[in-house]
Amino acid sequence: MDATTLGSRFTVLAISVLIRGCAxxxxxxxxxxxxxxxxxxYWLELFDHLKHSVPPEMTVIVTADRGLYAEWLYHKIVELGWHPFLRINLGGQFRLLDSNDWIALTDTVPFVGSHWCGIVQCFKTNPLTCTLLARWDEGYTDPWLILTDFLPQTASTTWYGMRSWIECGFKDTKRGGLHWHFTKITNPKRAERHWLAIALATFWLVGVGSEADATPPNSNYDDLPPDHIARTQPPAKKPTRFLSCFRRGFIQIIVALLLGQPLPIGSFFPESWRSPTAFSSA
Structure with missing residues (x-):
């Protein structure tokens, strides 16, 4: 969940499904x-609209950036049977459940490369009993502090990295794809209907791109001559996605139109979850 703006005209509060770097x-x-x-x-209304849309046996994780954290939001997500994964600001304190001493949140990860997790009571004002995940990786200005209802040993702070995919989704609706920023609409209700078209188009494009991304053509590496430059390069450690699934789907559909071929329908192929990493627990 996140908010995006269109200049000084609109603010869009959006909940998106994240898949393969897209939203x-x-x-x-x-x-x-x-x-x-x-x-x-508005947020409560959106969640209520979605509460029956997911099978109860499915694990749902709701991520939000630190500007959206609120105690009511945490409890609403839990009420739905889903799992909050909410980033919080660095200010504030917490205490371990077996201690009366309050500790600054910044003390959990005092230096780059440190990480920590534990079940705590967070904040002196409006205290919340939850799991606190903390991690500060190299290259980041600030650490990640995440509040969730998962047990410490069953969750990974790295899952929060997927939250940024909704930012990619907002870019796809604007300059990166559907050019919503050119709209002349000034009425919020009409803009909401416009967003229905945007959502359906995104669903199609990402589905087509997701299928292409998950089913690449077979490599012809073995057919290359012995002196081919590809044989002199070290093997890649992991595959690199040069095109987003949104962009790839767009290209697939345009090519089909130009060649007079049937339009691709697409399908979704989620990637594997990242396993929880080792933490130093309280």
């Missing part, structure tokens, strides 16, 4: 930008 909008609310008022009722 497909599934629920949204468009409001006038810079208009006074709380977003809480």
């Amino acid at each position: 497909v909008p599934v629920a949204w609310k468009v409001v006038t930008a810079n208009k006074p008022g709380a977003w809480k009722p």
